[in-house]
Amino acid sequence: MSVALISHPDCMQHEMGVHHPEQPARLSAINDRLVASGLGMVLLHYDAPLATDAQLRLAHSQSYIDGVRAASPAEGHVWLDGDTAMNPYTLDAALRAAGAAVEGVDLVLGGAARQAFCAVRPPGHHAERARSMGFCIFNNIAIGAYHALNQHGLERVAIVDFDVHHGNGTEDIVAGDERILFCSTFQHPFYPHSGFDAQAPNLVNVPLPAGSGGTEFREAVTAGWLPRLQAFAPQLVLISAGFDAHQADDMAGLNLVDNDFFWVTRQLCEVADASAGGRIVSTLEGGYELHALARSVEAHIRAFYGP
Numbered sequence: 001m002s003v004a005l006i007s008h009p010d011c012m013q014h015e016m017g018v019h020h021p022e023q024p025a026r027l028s029a030i031n032d033r034l035v036a037s038g039l040g041m042v043l044l045h046y047d048a049p050l051a052t053d054a055q056l057r058l059a060h061s062q063s064y065i066d067g068v069r070a071a072s073p074a075e076g077h078v079w080l081d082g083d084t085a086m087n088p089y090t091l092d093a094a095l096r097a098a099g100a101a102v103e104g105v106d107l108v109l110g111g112a113a114r115q116a117f118c119a120v121r122p123p124g125h126h127a128e129r130a131r132s133m134g135f136c137i138f139n140n141i142a143i144g145a146y147h148a149l150n151q152h153g154l155e156r157v158a159i160v161d162f163d164v165h166h167g168n169g170t171e172d173i174v175a176g177d178e179r180i181l182f183c184s185t186f187q188h189p190f191y192p193h194s195g196f197d198a199q200a201p202n203l204v205n206v207p208l209p210a211g212s213g214g215t216e217f218r219e220a221v222t223a224g225w226l227p228r229l230q231a232f233a234p235q236l237v238l239i240s241a242g243f244d245a246h247q248a249d250d251m252a253g254l255n256l257v258d259n260d261f262f263w264v265t266r267q268l269c270e271v272a273d274a275s276a277g278g279r280i281v282s283t284l285e286g287g288y289e290l291h292a293l294a295r296s297v298e299a300h301i302r303a304f305y306g307p
């Protein structure tokens, strides 16, 4: 029943300005909550390594990787796009965020932990093969998926994304690859205005209208995700764990509560128990209301330990 927590101090040094919602305080709020709840005492703590270029190339073009490296500033901020900036520490934070997913896969497939949660930033699911977007630089979850397929020889990996925003970057990278089943719920219509028209057969997109709460979310997961996941029988379940669908998070307009994140995590544990030996690697995506974020991450991790 061992659960790994993978993080690194470099992920606290990346910041994009004092008013930017994707801020270092997100990780300190999570860490404080894990300490206060006692979970911090039982989790296995690991430092996230720096991802290598070969690992980044699992999901990105070398020219994009080179461009990110070249953009890294010696001081101040450089904006990669309208939402995503780099400070002098961002490159290492982004490499550690991607490296954490790789480490998580190595830990759970190597048997050192049954599940792993990566408390890292920047997040990843909006980052496309050759484009940063929406606070994301490297697509951490896609890199982890291809590491499991290519380095560990797995044949079927599921990526499940319950962030309130559609994971357009993950879709851009994995669409059409039958070794990966990508299941997503997201508010629609809403940023990034993708997902609702996806046609590749390995994509299970379930849009939710603004105002949807736990009842609608659970129906979407039960009817939309679970039959496809059970039929796919993944050998590893990866989670893009965004908590911005929480009702307290004013980034968007869904109304989930802490316990909805516990519930969906339990559903994914049952999927993983059935075909993947219980193996799950989850990585932090969104979630911007610090109290709700910290409580929801606690609920998410607590679900790994059982009902």
Ligand SMILES: [Zn+2]
Residues within 6 Å of the ligand: 163, 164, 165, 242, 244, 285, 286, 287
């Ligand atoms: Zn989000």
